[in-house]
Amino acid sequence: MRRFGPTIFAEMSALAQRTGAVNLGQGFPDADGPASLLADAAEAIRTGRNQYPPGLGEPELLEAVAAHQRRFRGAELDPATQVLVTAGATEGVAAAVLALAEPGDEVVVLEPAYDSYAAVIALAGAVQRPVALLPAADGSGRFALDREGLRAAFSGRTRLVLLNTPHNPTGTVLTREELTEVARLAVEHDVVVLTDEVYEHLVFDGAAHVPPASLPGMAERTLSVSSAGKTFSVTGWKVGWVTGPAHLVAAVRTVKQFLTYVNGAPFQPAVARALGLGDGFYRELAADLQRRRDLLREGLLSAGFAVGVPQGTYFVVADPRPLGFEDGTAFCRALPELAGVVGVPVSAFCTPDGPAAEAARPLVRFTFCKSDAVLLEACERLQALRPR
Structure with a gap:
């Protein structure tokens, strides 16, 4: 297990805490369940x-x-x-x-x-x-x-x-x-x-x-x-x-x-x-997360990222190359100082030199399972990345 150190989630969450950045790295909601x-x-x-x-x-x-x-x-x-x-x-x-x-x-x-x-x-x-x-x-x-x-x-x-x-x-x-x-x-x-x-x-x-x-x-x-x-x-x-x-x-x-x-x-x-809650609970859960996905995605697009449209989960993948950043890991480590936000490099999810590594290298994962207030604050901070 020597090659497995602290997880990227732990590193990025500690970075968020140390810098006061908005943590969009680790995928946990900031509100309790039903x-x-x-x-x-x-x-x-x-x-x-x-x-x-x-x-x-x-x-x-x-x-x-x-x-x-x-x-x-x-x-x-x-x-x-x-x-x-x-x-x-x-x-x-x-x-x-x-x-x-x-x-x-x-x-x-x-x-x-x-x-x-x-x-x-x-x-x-x-x-x-x-x-x-x-x-x-x-x-x-x-x-x-x-x-x-x-x-x-x-x-x-x-x-x-x-x-x-x-x-x-x-x-x-x-x-x-x-x-x-x-x-x-x-x-x-x-x-x-x-x-x-x-x-x-x-x-x-x-x-x-x-x-x-x-x-x-x-x-x-x-x-x-x-x-x-x-x-x-x-x-x-x-x-x-x-x-x-x-x-x-x-x-x-x-x-x-x-x-x-x-x-x-x-x-x-x-x-x-x-688990026995009605169908309405499950529909509303997905609909609310879809709305939050769209809120964060619009903020990322406005900041200058290239952004896909995730079909599910808590996460959206963004490409910072239009902003001039070629390496997702280096970008994530700099992002708290650049804009006061934390994300996770997608390359951390790949085997080094594996078949997905090169495509993943520039990409960053952000989570949208946060409150509207947190997402709006993050989107506002990310505007600091926009070319002047």
Whole structure:
């Protein structure tokens, strides 16, 4: 693990604190989730739900996750054997990789990629095989899967494919056609697909999140990971879940029990009730974030950035080259002094010299999961970058 130092998020957040810059680097909301959720958690604490929960998770949360998968995905899961509660999606991904990848096995990962993926692959002794998501040739700002690179990444040692859709940091929602190609190769090579879907409800402009497990031939080979953090704006609660075939979930549980054992006792029943909130909650969540996306994007465009239109997540990718900055990392380190704002370089999500590194090198990720006041302040500060 020597090559894994403090994360870029920690570095940029510390920079924001030290300089008083507006922190648009780390993707956490600055407002709490639904009042009913918070009240349910407080009630659980008051009524004594503070000791170890069952190893799989509290039964009401297992049942609520299964009901959520039925409601939004049409999937029928046995809550007793096909659902596992984890300490956030990060632990769910880590436990799955550690359970299924042996030393020397290969894990196909789409890059740019969330930074914990490379670390846990290294912990497993496995080998990361990066496949690029690259800016689409049509100028839409969408990042498209390099299908030729995907096919080339598979080998006789491929054990897992690790997907993230909707995708952090690019905001891309992988299309049915892209995911179908992943599915075809997974079936052909008989590998497990591990999907990080924490932004499943945060999609915009009519885009549709396609759960990989819903594709033909995939239900029996897909582990799906999600969490309460992004959907309910409680990232600090660290309540996530893994769903999939019983034998794969059992393998993940075997590892998870020696990582955190259990977690979040009073939060689990609260999340269970929140998952049953009406369709209006989910629609309003996405609509409000889309509005904030547009607010930040307009500010970035006005400041002189080239900016794509993310289809989902909390994030927008901006290109500062029109402002004369060629390196995203150097730009992010200078930005607090230049304009009093913090972002994160997209290159931090890529393997050095990997297939996505060059395209990512100038780019910067900003988050829009902040209040209007914070976003407006950031947009005003960014105007200092405009050419005079």
